[in-house]
Amino acid sequence: MTTRRAATEPRPVRIALIAVALAFLFLFLGVPLAAVFVEAFRGGLAAYSGALAESETLHAIGLTLLIAALVLPFNVAFGVAAAWAIGKFDFRGKSLLVTLIDLPFAVSPVVAGLLFVLLFGAQGYFGAWLKAHDVKIIFAVPGMIIATLFITFPFVARELIPLLQAQGRDEEEAAISLGASGWQMFARVTLPNIKWGLLYGVILANARAMGEFGAVSVVSGHIRGETNTLPLHVEILYNEYNQVGAFACASVLALLALITLAAKSVIEWRMRRETLTLAAALPPEKTT
């Protein structure tokens, strides 16, 4: 193992690098994460639970959950459809399509919100028509749902496309040639193969949907008790110098973030394990 030693750094360098990395992560991640909870409980447990039991806070939590529940099914359906077409078939313009699917990640959340103000706002392209038919989208919940759809659009598709591509077509073709219907093939062959990737995408999309601030802020109008999601409520409370209330709500969102990270790690571990089992079962040749 002498060559092994030659290919690493001297011990003091290693220790120094570990110290620098940990100090950086501690300062930028550890301290803020701890601060959220310390600030939330600064006024004691009673003040904390009191802040969360406020009717406006409860309404904000409810609206946040509602928006996520309405948005996710659409983006899951889209993600599966896009990944199926892109991952299993060849067609012209495929890489352009993949780039276009990534577009919402490149757009600033504020610009994303503005897009829908330009379409559905009072002076927007459809503004007059919507007003005549008494439909309210901007400064109302529908606008917030549309903005969240846009922001979380790529997550599921992005996880599934490489997965379906890597798995190839053999298993599905076998199912079809053995007489399975399209839906049977999807439910029995494709879905079990992609379930972890799908869950991974859903969890990331969910975290973003529940935490989105910029895009939703532009289209919400900030009407308390009506168009306030939890992140927007955090802003209102903070600007009113209600430190405990703001951090109590923030701690709920931080807890959601921690759960997301934990779920993500578990899924990554499972996917890695399945890849390894799969790799062990296959002959060691590459098919590219």
Added chain:
Amino acid sequence: MSRRSDVLPGFRLGLGYTLAYLSLLVLIPLGGLLLAGASMTADQFWTIATDPRALASYRVTFGASLAAAAINALFGFIVAWVLVRYAFPGKRLIDSLVDLPFALPTAVAGITLATLYSSNGWIGQFLEPLGIKIAFTPLGIVVALTFISLPFVVRTVQPVIEDIETEAEEAAASLGASRWQTFVRIIFPAVFPALLTGFTLAFARAIGEFGSVIFIAGNMPMISEITPLLIISKLDQYDTPGATVLAVVMLVISFLLLLAINALQWWSVHRYQGEPGELGPPRPVAATTGAAA
């Protein structure tokens, strides 16, 4: 995968749904923005886009984003290196904590950082006597943007370091290279494309960021006002054309960065033979089984 006369069903359904949904939700709204921008005269557009307050907001936004991306390039590289090459207690926990900025809502990050770095906050109180003010100054923007773009460099560089063949390093060492020479000649060139990709991703994310910045920035026009905030304040004053112009400027820059990122990723994959360093969780099978690379 060649085009076969189709055994598998669902191509038309899948592609049709994808294109319809993509058009309705993404392409038509983006087209609407570009159309609104194009309906102005070039003069009008240019006047709004280069107004002193707008120019100052670009300087703040791009300057702070560059600084944040640079900080993350340096420390992200060290973090990725340490996570791949060294063993220390709590490594797996720390590894998963790196993604915290992706999972934590930006408003939470914003109020927390503003509280920490204010003059009586946990961190701010130690900087205040040194004459360093972070909250409510442009430095605060850099701190917020460093936080939200922290995972990008780590997550793009990490898989590439994992894929470096230690044999090359050992060979270099046995031929008499010092560890520093090995780093400069072998490791750094292999990591560089991924590092640049991570830097650009972090930068692209930072210029559009809003939620975490507004709480800590102070938001003073000409000094600490970012472009996304200027868009919102124009909207609040019913200056839709003004907001549209700035949004078009930001959108064009985002598109250019997206193109740059795609080009960089292509470069980092094709530069060396072997497995592409993937962004996602599924690790290349061949790299783990030791198949010829």
